Amino acid sequence: MYQDVYKAIQVLPKGDLADLKRCNLGAIANSPAYFRVLAHAKVADNKQTQRILYLLLHSKVETSGEGVSVALALIQAGVKERQVIQLTRSGDNSIDYLKRQLVRCKGINLDSLGKLAQFWGDNARRQLLKEFIFANTEKLEAN
Missing domain, CATH: 1.10.520.40 (CRISPR-associated protein Cse2)
Structure with missing residues (x-):
């Protein structure tokens, strides 16, 4: 699952990536870029995905x-x-x-x-x- 999320982050446009990096963990789920990651990675919308994305963005x-x-x-x-x-x-x-x-x-x-x-x-x-x-x-x- 986290490999798919990482691959989705790599193909995001710079604007979406910047939008996600500005979000805290609570706000990340309401970002349009988050849903683009979900669509590309084909993963479920849940807290696990949000945490994975949040940490991968900053690591x-x-x-x-x-x-x-x-x-x-x-x-x-x-x-x-x-x-x-x-x-x-x-x-x-x-x-x-x-x-x-x-x-x-x-x-x-x-x-x-x-x-x-x-x-x-x-x-x-x-x-x-x-x-x-x-x-x-x-x-x-x-x-």
């Missing part, structure tokens, strides 16, 4: 499969553990906090970001924190 993803997981991308971008903990505890605003951190990241694996956005909730936030801490610990042990 630099790697489609070839060589990208890194979201947790590793956050570490490479210099995101601190306390910021990820804040993200996991922020409830309804957590997707906005995640987007702010993802703007700093490069080379995120499309599948990793897509699955995180699709299944965003308490469990996904907990899993992100777990992966972040494990990856950070492995990095410290390697040094």
Whole structure:
């Protein structure tokens, strides 16, 4: 599903892309460009699609499969553990906090970001924190 949304974003005209980037998560569903993405990607109009589109618009993803997981991308971008903990505890605003951190990241694996956005909730936030801490610990042990 997220691969289809990503492909649809790539063929959007610049005006529609700019319109979507100006929208917050709540307003994205009322944008005409959102419906163009739905029509091109042939996906359902639901919260999962809105979250996927919202995060993909503001992230630099790697489609070839060589990208890194979201947790590793956050570490490479210099995101601190306390910021990820804040993200996991922020409830309804957590997707906005995640987007702010993802703007700093490069080379995120499309599948990793897509699955995180699709299944965003308490469990996904907990899993992100777990992966972040494990990856950070492995990095410290390697040094």
